[in-house]
Amino acid sequence: MMVGRCGRAVVGVLLAGFLVFFAPRDVFGAVFTAPLEGTVGVAMEAFAEDVLTRAAAEGAELxxxxxxxxxxxxxxxxxxxxxxxxxxVPVVVWVAPQGSRAASAGAFLLQAAHVAAMAPGTNVGAAHPVMASGKDVSDEE
Structure with missing residues (x-):
């Protein structure tokens, strides 16, 4: 009987250790998320720089x-x-939510990212009217 109890105790301890060793854990460290909304300008520039600096200082993964x-x-x-x-720190630029755009200067921000992603119903690039010849349409026409 004594061997049976000891054997079960040993098996229980080994099983507990096994479960702790293989328990789910965080694969990634911190992921910083931040919005870049509106006109690309001095304020967005300072904000993006602050986010990237802080992410690097805090050891973020993404x-x-x-x-x-x-x-x-x-x-x-x-x-x-x-x-x-x-x-x-790797950077993902995600154009979102639906209806958002990465136009003009925003398109370059998207292209600079390590990963560029777009939600459904978003668009990228410049959009302005052109003639069939490829020339810009003037206001008079």
Whole structure:
């Protein structure tokens, strides 16, 4: 009887250790998410830089920017693109929610990401009227 109890106790301890060893655990560290909404400008530039700096300092595994922008300043776009490209933390730019856009400068932010993603019903790129010849349509026509 004594061996039976001891044997069961040993098996129980081994089983508990086995379960603890294979227990589900976080595969990823912190994931930072932040919106980039509106015109690409100095404010968005500073915000994106702060998010990327903080993510790197805190050892984040990933940064996800949710983008909805009509475009904006080329200088700010170039700085944000540079920050994304130089980021030690992988960056996902996700155009969302439905109806959002990554137009003009926003398209470059999307292209700079390590992963570019778009929700259904979103669009990317510049959209302006052109003639069949490819020339811009003037206001007079």
């Amino acid at each position: 940064v996800v920017f949710r983008l909805d922008s009509p475009g904006g300043l080329v200088t700010s776009m170039r700085r944000i693109v540079s920050d994304i490209l130089e980021s030690p």
